[in-house]
Amino acid sequence: MSDAARSGQFLGQRMGEKQVHELMGLARGLLADGSLNDDEINFLHRWLAANDSARANPLVSRLVARLDAALADGVIDAEERADLVSTMQALTLNDFELGEVLKSSTLPLCDPLPTMEHAGKRLCFTGTFTFGTRKECEAAASALGAICGSLTQKTGYLVIGEYATESWKHSSFGNKIMQAVEWRDAGLPIRIVSEQHWRRHLG
Structure with a gap:
């Protein structure tokens, strides 16, 4: 050169x-x-x-x-x-x-983490993802038969993006996570998982 x-x-x-x-x-x-x-x-x-x-x-x-x-x-x-x-x-x-990512210990993830299914299940994605944009994540899940959309009491899985600050409760998506925790604690069958766990089940 x-x-x-x-x-x-x-x-x-x-x-x-x-x-x-x-x-x-x-x-x-x-x-x-x-x-x-x-x-x-x-x-x-x-x-x-x-x-x-x-x-x-x-x-x-x-x-x-x-x-x-x-x-x-x-x-x-x-x-x-x-x-x-x-x-x-x-x-x-x-x-x-x-390279900071949310540590599992700071998130209210299900423990033990569930085996995920996509076909016929309702998924909600929140946060910032290494996989791509939220719409790209939804497209990948939909291709496996999932129904993607906003968080409701019928949501089967809330998938939390890998990147965020440690103070997630004060982030723009913290309210959604806390709502899912409240519903889960009330007995609704909603599972809260990390992006990494979701990606393991993409096949």
């Missing part, structure tokens, strides 16, 4: 790192009130399109994938909005970069 090419590659890496730091500051500002409105989401999408070199960072590429999925149909639903908030919270806390 020539000196000029080497210098260009180094400059590109430095620019990418600078943009990632700018993005983290931007994300903290957007999340100051703990939520994201449509204007903020669209602004973030435009910023990422204009700062393309930031996408080389795996943290950012995951955020871009979730933004693209949320905006694909022109309507950002509540679950997609919560997913974006969780992803950006992880980005600002460096959770993806540090």
Whole structure:
């Protein structure tokens, strides 16, 4: 590689790192009130399109994938909005970069973990997933015969995404987990499992 090419590659890496730091500051500002409105989401999408070199960072590429999925149909639903908030919270806390995942001991997972079935079972996905977007997880489960949707008293499995902060009770999806725990404690047959456990049963 020539000196000029080497210098260009180094400059590109430095620019990418600078943009990632700018993005983290931007994300903290957007999340100051703990939520994201449509204007903020669209602004973030435009910023990422204009700062393309930031996408080389795996943290950012995951955020871009979730933004693209949320905006694909022109309507950002509540679950997609919560997913974006969780992803950006992880980005600002460096959770993806540090490889931090929710420890089983911090989550109200079923113990022992159940053998999972998909065919005819109702699944609800919440959190941020290593597998892909929530819709991609739902598509994989639906392909095996599962019925995917929001958390209800008829839900058979609540699947919690692998990435999140340790303070999950205060996260955007904490209320959903606590609701599932309440129903489970009341005797409803809802099972709470991790993304890792769900992926073991994809076949």
